[in-house]
Amino acid sequence: MNLNDWEFIWRRQEPPEGVDADIERLRESFDVSHRRLERALLVRDVSESLAGVFAAAVMGAFGWHMGRSGWPFILVVALILGVSAFFVRERIRTRRIKPDPGASVLEKVDSDLQLLRRSRKLLATIAVWYIAPLFLSELIVVVTIASHAKPWDLQRDPVFMGVFILFLAAVNAWAWDLNRRALRKRIEPRIAELEKLRGDLLSTSVE
Amino acid sequence: MPILSGAPGPGGRVAPIQNPLFGNIQPAACKKPVRKRVARHLIQVMRPDPGHELLFKEWMAEHRSILRKIARSFARSEADLADMEQEMMLQLWSSASSFSGRAKASTWIYKVSLNTALMWRRSSGRREERIEPGASVSRVAEGGPTPADKAAHEELLERLYGAIRSMPESDRALVLLMLDGLSYREIGEITGLTENHVGVALNRARAKLAERLKGVTDELK
Numbered sequence: 505m506n507l508n509d510w511e512f513i514w515r516r517q518e519p520p521e522g523v524d525a526d527i528e529r530l531r532e533s534f535d536v537s538h539r540r541l542e543r544a545l546l547v548r549d550v551s552e553s554l555a556g557v558f559a560a561a562v563m564g565a566f567g568w569h570m571g572r573s574g575w576p577f578i579l580v581v582a583l584i585l586g587v588s589a590f591f592v593r594e595r596i597r598t599r600r601i602k603p604d605p606g607a608s609v610l611e612k613v614d615s616d617l618q619l620l621r622r623s624r625k626l627l628a629t630i631a632v633w634y635i636a637p638l639f640l641s642e643l644i645v646v647v648t649i650a651s652h653a654k655p656w657d658l659q660r661d662p663v664f665m666g667v668f669i670l671f672l673a674a675v676n677a678w679a680w681d682l683n684r685r686a687l688r689k690r691i692e693p694r695i696a697e698l699e700k701l702r703g704d705l706l707s708t709s710v711e
Numbered sequence: 712m713p714i715l716s717g718a719p720g721p722g723g724r725v726a727p728i729q730n731p732l733f734g735n736i737q738p739a740a741c742k743k744p745v746r747k748r749v750a751r752h753l754i755q756v757m758r759p760d761p762g763h764e765l766l767f768k769e770w771m772a773e774h775r776s777i778l779r780k781i782a783r784s785f786a787r788s789e790a791d792l793a794d795m796e797q798e799m800m801l802q803l804w805s806s807a808s809s810f811s812g813r814a815k816a817s818t819w820i821y822k823v824s825l826n827t828a829l830m831w832r833r834s835s836g837r838r839e840e841r842i843e844p845g846a847s848v849s850r851v852a853e854g855g856p857t858p859a860d861k862a863a864h865e866e867l868l869e870r871l872y873g874a875i876r877s878m879p880e881s882d883r884a885l886v887l888l889m890l891d892g893l894s895y896r897e898i899g900e901i902t903g904l905t906e907n908h909v910g911v912a913l914n915r916a917r918a919k920l921a922e923r924l925k926g927v928t929d930e931l932k
Contacts, residue, residue, distance in 0.1 A: 505924070505928045506921075507917065511890055513868055514871060515892070517776065519775060519776040519779075520779045530800055531764075533797070604809065605802070605805070605806030606806065606810065606814065606819050607822065608822060608900065608901060608902055609901065609902045609903055611903050612826040704879050704881035705902065705912070706908070707881075707912070707915075708911050
């Protein structure tokens with residue numbers, strides 16, 4: 505048998521039965537998965553943006569309540585809003601990368617790669633744009649509160665404050681580690697797979 | 712389905728594409744402002760255009776076999792096949808409202824389905840975990856009583872699919888399109904490669920397939 509015979513076998517395939525019976529199920533699946541997912545993403549984006557604004561408002565109110573001595577809270581508000589703005593900008597950029605549904609295979613691979621590389625860059629630098637500003641704002645809050653505490657308050661106890669700051673540092677380090685692990689286990693292998701697929705598609709070697 | 716056109720009208724002005732299902736579609740050159748596009752997207756998210764059901768039904772009536780062939784070439788198991796086919800339909804269903812009619816319907820279906828299959832394998836480990844054993848298989852395996860010649864043909868076909876499945880993904884996609892008799896231009900449009908490149912890549916893929924099938928033929932002898 506040569507390749508032509510196999511091609512003949514291929515073309516003799518019988519078409520599958522009609523899909524009419526599945527239309528309802530399809531509509532249901534679409535409603536359940538895609539539209540709900542889209543809505544969930546929209547809610548997530550809005551809530552992430554609002555969470556930053558809310559936290560900044562709380563910190564702002566706290567600083568306002570402290571009067572003049574609460575000026576370091578301006579920095580805290582700026583840092584939180586900065587992180588929030590960065591989040592929003594990234595979400596908008598990510599949505600823009602979304603390819604046309606009728607994109608060719610290469611375009612789809614390229615856009616997925618672009619998205620994944622962007623995620624990789626973000627996760628690799630998360631300490632700079634997320635962990636560090638938030639940790640800094642936490643430190644500013646702690647130090648400002650401690651400096652305004654009464655001498656007998658717990659906030660003046662250097663041991664307590666040291667342990668508390670270490671705890672904050674540990675939480676931030678854990679968040680950093682989680683993201684690094686996601687980068688290693690999920691993003692980088694997918695990038696490698698897509699790069700291989702792209703390389704194979706564009707390869708001109710006959711082997 | 713009438714072929715939709717966006718040809719330049721009097722005075723060189725590009726006429727909006729007339730789509731019987733979705734009304735007038737503006738050519739790419741007249742892109743709507745971001746605000747309008749976001750609003751349209753939100754409307755689609757909350758309430759997708761019901762007109763796409765008609766188009767989808769038409770696609771399925773004419774081109775359903777494309778989905779089956781691609782799924783059969785990429786799926787790892789029967790359960791995977793049913794799930795992948797369902798996902799392809801879902802992608803086509805949701806992409807129908809973006810179909811402007813500039814490309815052939817079959818080309819669009821190949822693009823969406825191949826992209827789904829290629830991306831599917833990357834997350835199939837996760838998906839297979841949630842597939843109940845045996846779920847949806849009966850639906851796929853339906854086909855009534857099979858005569859002996861049909862069984863023999865099916866066996867050969869399965870061997871052919873087996874050979875295709877053993878190829879790298881990129882070659883698999885090209886071989887599928889070649890076996891379906893698509894021209895280099897059409898394959899190029901679907902994959903995003905140039906016609907020359909398609910020629911070179913197809914030669915390589917054909918050689919690989921022939922090599923694999925040689926083993927099958929020897930076995931059959």
